[in-house]
Amino acid sequence: MDAMRKLIERYVPIINEELDKATRGKPEQLYNAARHLLLAGGKRVRPSLTLTYARMLGGVDGERKALPFAVSVELLHNFTLVHDDIMDKDEYRRGVKTVHTVYGENMAIIAGDLLFALSFENALNNSMVPPENRSAAAYLLSKASRIVAEGQALDVSFEDTWTVSIDDYLDMIYRKTGALIEASTGMGALAVTLDKETVENAMLYGRNVGISFQLKDDVLGVYGDPAKTGKPVYNDLARAKKTILVLYAVRNLPPDESAELKRIIDMKTSNLELLKTAAELIEKSGAKKYALDLAKKYSDEAIRIIEEIEPADSEAKNALIEFARFVFEREK
Amino acid sequence: MDAMRKLIERYVPIINEELDKATRGKPEQLYNAARHLLLAGGKRVRPSLTLTYARMLGGVDGERKALPFAVSVELLHNFTLVHDDIMDKDEYRRGVKTVHTVYGENMAIIAGDLLFALSFENALNNSMVPPENRSAAAYLLSKASRIVAEGQALDVSFEDTWTVSIDDYLDMIYRKTGALIEASTGMGALAVTLDKETVENAMLYGRNVGISFQLKDDVLGVYGDPAKTGKPVYNDLARAKKTILVLYAVRNLPPDESAELKRIIDMKTSNLELLKTAAELIEKSGAKKYALDLAKKYSDEAIRIIEEIEPADSEAKNALIEFARFVFEREK
Numbered sequence: 329m330d331a332m333r334k335l336i337e338r339y340v341p342i343i344n345e346e347l348d349k350a351t352r353g354k355p356e357q358l359y360n361a362a363r364h365l366l367l368a369g370g371k372r373v374r375p376s377l378t379l380t381y382a383r384m385l386g387g388v389d390g391e392r393k394a395l396p397f398a399v400s401v402e403l404l405h406n407f408t409l410v411h412d413d414i415m416d417k418d419e420y421r422r423g424v425k426t427v428h429t430v431y432g433e434n435m436a437i438i439a440g441d442l443l444f445a446l447s448f449e450n451a452l453n454n455s456m457v458p459p460e461n462r463s464a465a466a467y468l469l470s471k472a473s474r475i476v477a478e479g480q481a482l483d484v485s486f487e488d489t490w491t492v493s494i495d496d497y498l499d500m501i502y503r504k505t506g507a508l509i510e511a512s513t514g515m516g517a518l519a520v521t522l523d524k525e526t527v528e529n530a531m532l533y534g535r536n537v538g539i540s541f542q543l544k545d546d547v548l549g550v551y552g553d554p555a556k557t558g559k560p561v562y563n564d565l566a567r568a569k570k571t572i573l574v575l576y577a578v579r580n581l582p583p584d585e586s587a588e589l590k591r592i593i594d595m596k597t598s599n600l601e602l603l604k605t606a607a608e609l610i611e612k613s614g615a616k617k618y619a620l621d622l623a624k625k626y627s628d629e630a631i632r633i634i635e636e637i638e639p640a641d642s643e644a645k646n647a648l649i650e651f652a653r654f655v656f657e658r659e660k
Numbered sequence: 661m662d663a664m665r666k667l668i669e670r671y672v673p674i675i676n677e678e679l680d681k682a683t684r685g686k687p688e689q690l691y692n693a694a695r696h697l698l699l700a701g702g703k704r705v706r707p708s709l710t711l712t713y714a715r716m717l718g719g720v721d722g723e724r725k726a727l728p729f730a731v732s733v734e735l736l737h738n739f740t741l742v743h744d745d746i747m748d749k750d751e752y753r754r755g756v757k758t759v760h761t762v763y764g765e766n767m768a769i770i771a772g773d774l775l776f777a778l779s780f781e782n783a784l785n786n787s788m789v790p791p792e793n794r795s796a797a798a799y800l801l802s803k804a805s806r807i808v809a810e811g812q813a814l815d816v817s818f819e820d821t822w823t824v825s826i827d828d829y830l831d832m833i834y835r836k837t838g839a840l841i842e843a844s845t846g847m848g849a850l851a852v853t854l855d856k857e858t859v860e861n862a863m864l865y866g867r868n869v870g871i872s873f874q875l876k877d878d879v880l881g882v883y884g885d886p887a888k889t890g891k892p893v894y895n896d897l898a899r900a901k902k903t904i905l906v907l908y909a910v911r912n913l914p915p916d917e918s919a920e921l922k923r924i925i926d927m928k929t930s931n932l933e934l935l936k937t938a939a940e941l942i943e944k945s946g947a948k949k950y951a952l953d954l955a956k957k958y959s960d961e962a963i964r965i966i967e968e969i970e971p972a973d974s975e976a977k978n979a980l981i982e983f984a985r986f987v988f989e990r991e992k
Contacts, residue, residue, distance in 0.1 A: 353806075353810065354810065355810060355813050355814050355817055357813065357817065358809065358810060358813035411769055411770075411773060414769065415766040415769060415770075434747040434816060435813065435816070437743055437746065437747060437769065438743075438747075438809050438812050438813050438816075440773075441743060441772075441776070441805070441809045441812075442806060442809040442810070444773070444776055444805070445802055445803075445805035445806035445808075445809055446802075446806055448780055448798065448801075448802035448805070449799070449802040449803055449806055452795055452798050452799040452802055453799065458791075459790075459791045459792040459794075459795045459796075460791040462791075462795045463784055463791045463794045463795035463798065464791075466780065466784050466795065466798055467781070467784040467785065469780075470777055470778075470780035470781040470784055471777075471781055473773070473776070473777035473780070474685075474774060474777035474778060474781055476777075477690065477770050477773045477774040477777055478685065478686065478687065478690060478774070480770050481687050481689065481690035481767065481770050482687050484766060484767070484770075485687055485689065
């Protein structure tokens with residue numbers, strides 16, 4: 329991760345400065361609400377991918393032109409987080425109270441909407457790229473926002489049913505997580521080129537990386553070391569999330585064990601004994617291996633796409649390959 | 661209103677058909693929630709203004725090219741209504757239950773977000789106009805969404821204070837109502853031309869019409885005939901809304917009467933005797949005349965802008981002049 333880490337370390341302060349500039353306005357309370365979570369931290373992975381992809385294709389000039397798009401992507405990401413937190417009634421994120429907890433639900437709804445609007449305003453105001461590129465990039469952003477909304481609705485609908493297939497699940501995580509990463513890298517490409525194949529490859533890379541990331545997240549949510557992930561042990565199981573592990577296990581365990589697993593999950597329990605039993609049942613079903621193999625497949629596909637590219641900047645190319653490996657290999 | 665009415669009557673079925681096409685997708689529950697209010701009716705004033713403006717400047721060809729922009733504007737308008745209804749906890753709109761009342765608050769938040777996304781997707785997918793125009797139109801749309809969010813936050817902040825000046829109020833209604841109408845006519849112009857002055861005039865027309873509309877709305881909210889407006893008598897007073905009438909009156913009545921008016925408004929009462937007293941105090945202050953004079957000023961300015969335009973379609977020009985007069989003269 330050295331090449332990627334080096335880039336991200338350079339990008340984060342630049343992105344943070346642009347985010348700060350992009351979110352100034354009146355009334356003050358609204359803008360404070362919109363900035364609350366946005367400037368409280370965050371790894372800036374999506375905008376870093378936008379910048380790195382643009383740099384790979386167009387060198388430092390490409391990177392420069394992609395900056396407003398990178399900012400757009402992070403604004404859009406934060407809009408989804410603000411509304412997600414309202415819907416999930418979560419009280420904390422990034423170590424601070426959530427927007428609706430501090431500013432009330434109504435102001436949080438408007439603050440999310442404002443971030444959404446600013447995301448588009450920022451992308452469409454990118455005068456460093458021709459109007460064709462600007463309009464194509466904003467179009468990607470709009471498609472991604474639509475797909476994310478579909479993913480959120482799917483995620484909600486999965487809560488009350490066991491009739492979710494593995495394909496349904498992969499489609500949901502593509503929508504909820506993959507689509508915005510797909511747009512992030514696609515917009516990075518669009519800062520440099522309108523070439524259809526190049527842009528499609530950028531999107532495919534982002535899509536594969538995003539899905540691999542989420543699959544690995546599912547595995548860490550059950551088998552991750554709480555000391556490393558920073559999340560409670562068996563966190564996903566206690567929250568009754570129908571991750572790929574659970575879905576695979578209930579389909580591949582013998583009927584009685586499958587029923588037992590469903591029963592524990594549906595309890596939404598925090599009883600460690602029960603959760604440990606669930607984790608063992610999942611392990612026994614082969615779900616962990618299945619999920620990791622699948623995550624690796626998506627990660628490999630992302631790497632294959634990048635390896636074929638003739639880069640303007642080979643350091644950025646290496647960083648993108650490293651990153652695709654990292655999302656799959658990470659322990660936190 | 662004959663020219664405008666004739667145009668709107670022709671536009672409404674076309675707009676409704678496009679709105680129907682623009683909001684199909686999965687998951688079904690989400691799209692049903694997004695279509696619930698959208699297809700329950702609505703006067704389609706904003707998209708009709710987009711089409712009429714484009715027709716005035718570019719004839720039937722301009723009108724045709726503006727259709728995706730018209731659809732965008734109506735989608736954005738409905739997004740704001742869906743989120744507004746959640747925030748105001750309103751149960752009915754357009755004679756049907758509000759989205760959150762039927763689908764729950766979470767689904768209504770996502771449905772609003774979806775309409776927002778579809779609004780941009782639709783505008784940016786308008787391949788009948790060059791990318792420059794598309795990108796400029798979407799930029800107007802993004803600015804309008806940002807300004808509407810600011811207006812909503814201002815409106816909320818006005819609830820708990822009497823330190824709102826007339827200028828504050830005019831700024832708020834520009835943001836909450838004028839900005840999207842400004843974008844509607846601006847985008848109509850952008851379907852035909854990139855000429856800066858032409859687009860700016862289109863926006864100015866929309867802005868003036870929008871503000872005039874809201875000022876007249878304030879007058880009708882107190883002095884309107886409930887049989888014509890379809891709203892309860894003294895509706896705005898009972899809801900303690902700080903309209904221009906109230907703000908003008910508390911500033912221009914003698915201190916004791918001003919205090920009396922504030923007291924009644926702050927009670928949020930539905931007592932008809934008290935509300936009648938408030939309405940009489942407002943009338944006595946000269947606020948009604950002040951508001952109507954101001955509404956006429958904005959309406960006249962909108963007409964002046966249109967009168968100077970050399971139209972491609974003079975019927976559309978007449979319709980826009982009529983409409984600016986109508987928003988001020990209407991009794992419902």
